[in-house]
Amino acid sequence: MDGRLQVFSGNGNRALAEEIARELNTTLGRALVSTFKNDETRIRLEENVRGGDVFVIQTLCEPVDHNIIELCFMIDALRRSSAGRITAVIPYYAYARQEKKTSGREPISAKVVAKFIESAGVDRVLVIDLHAPAIEGFFEVPVDHLRAGPLLSDYLRQMALKDMVIVSPDPGGVRRAAEFRSRLNASLAIIAKQRPEDDVVNTIDMVGDVQGKTAVIVDDMISTGGTLISAADMIMERGAKEVYACAVHGLFAGDALEQIGKSSLKSVIVTNSYPVAPNAEKLGIKVLSVAPIIAEAITRIHKDLSISVMFSK
Known part of the structure; x- marks a missing residue:
C-alpha cells in the first residue's frame, strides 16, 4: 500500500x-x-x-x-x-x-x-x-x-497471585480459559450454566477444585454481570480464598457496576475496548489499554x- x-x-x-x-x-x-x-x-x-x-x-x-x-x-x-x-x-x-x-x-x-x-x-x-x-x-x-488474552494474562502474572485456578464461566469458554491456564501455569475449573431467558443466568455445577485457591474467572465480555456474580458466589461456596475476574470487553450494562461492587469479587480486570465509566476504579475495576x-x-x-x-x- x-x-x-x-x-x-x-x-x-x-x-x-x-x-x-x-x-x-x-x-x-x-x-x-x-x-x-x-x-x-x-x-x-x-x-x-x-x-x-x-x-x-x-x-x-x-x-x-x-x-x-x-x-x-x-x-x-x-x-x-x-x-x-x-x-x-x-x-x-x-x-x-x-x-x-x-x-x-x-x-x-x-x-x-x-x-x-x-x-x-x-x-x-x-x-x-x-x-x-x-x-x-x-x-x-x-x-x-x-x-487481548496475552495482555490480560501478563497483568495477572504481575499480580503474582498464589495457588491460582482459572475458571471458565461456561463450557463455551474452556478454550480461552485453557490458554490462560497454560500461560500462567495454573489449574482449571469449569462452571456449567443455563439461560432460562435473555440476560438471566442460572449456574448449575462446577468441575474442578478451587478449595483454598485464588480463583480467576476468565470471559470475553461482561454485560449485566449476572454470570460473573453467580459464578463468584459458587466459587466462594466451594472454599476459594478469593475470586478475581478478567474479560476483554467490559460493557457493564444497567446497574452491573454497582452489583459487582457489592459482590464477592475481589477485583475485575477489563480493557478499554469498550468505554468504562469514570467511577469504575472505585468499584474495583482495573482497566488495561488495548x-x-x-x-x-x-x-x-x-x-x-x-x-x-x-x-x-
Whole structure:
C-alpha cells in the first residue's frame, strides 16, 4: 500500500482512538461527526484522503445502532473521497452474541451488521476478541482478529497471585480459559450454566477444585454481570480464598457496576475496548489499554506485514 497512513474516529470510543493515534505518532484526521437538529447523523471529512491508507476507529458501544450508522457513513464518505484503502477498526463488535438463530423467526443480527458495514465500502476489518469467531466468515473482505488474552494474562502474572485456578464461566469458554491456564501455569475449573431467558443466568455445577485457591474467572465480555456474580458466589461456596475476574470487553450494562461492587469479587480486570465509566476504579475495576496492540496491528497492515506473529509467542 503506497498511500499515507491516516486515522479517523467516530464518537464510539474517541478516547481510545486518540490513544491509538499517539501510539502511532500521528493525530486523528479532521472530520465533523455529529447530528443534525432532526437527529440524523452528519458526517463531513475536513481533509484530503485521496489515495490514503485510511483506518476508521469505531467501537460499537451504546448507543449501538447510532455508532454503527456513524461507522458506515464515514466509510461511505471516505470511499466517495477516493481513499486508497479503508480499514474499519472495531475494538468491540456489537450483536456478536446474535451470530445464530436460537429459535424460529429471528434474524442473524451479527451477519446483518457485517453486511451493512461491508456494503458501505470497507476494504478490510480489524476486530478484538469476537464473542463468536464464526463472525469472521460473515465478511467477504479480509478480517484481522486480534486477541487481548496475552495482555490480560501478563497483568495477572504481575499480580503474582498464589495457588491460582482459572475458571471458565461456561463450557463455551474452556478454550480461552485453557490458554490462560497454560500461560500462567495454573489449574482449571469449569462452571456449567443455563439461560432460562435473555440476560438471566442460572449456574448449575462446577468441575474442578478451587478449595483454598485464588480463583480467576476468565470471559470475553461482561454485560449485566449476572454470570460473573453467580459464578463468584459458587466459587466462594466451594472454599476459594478469593475470586478475581478478567474479560476483554467490559460493557457493564444497567446497574452491573454497582452489583459487582457489592459482590464477592475481589477485583475485575477489563480493557478499554469498550468505554468504562469514570467511577469504575472505585468499584474495583482495573482497566488495561488495548491501544498498543491496535496500533501495532495498524502499522503491520499499513506495511503489509503479518498480524499472526503478534500472537505466536
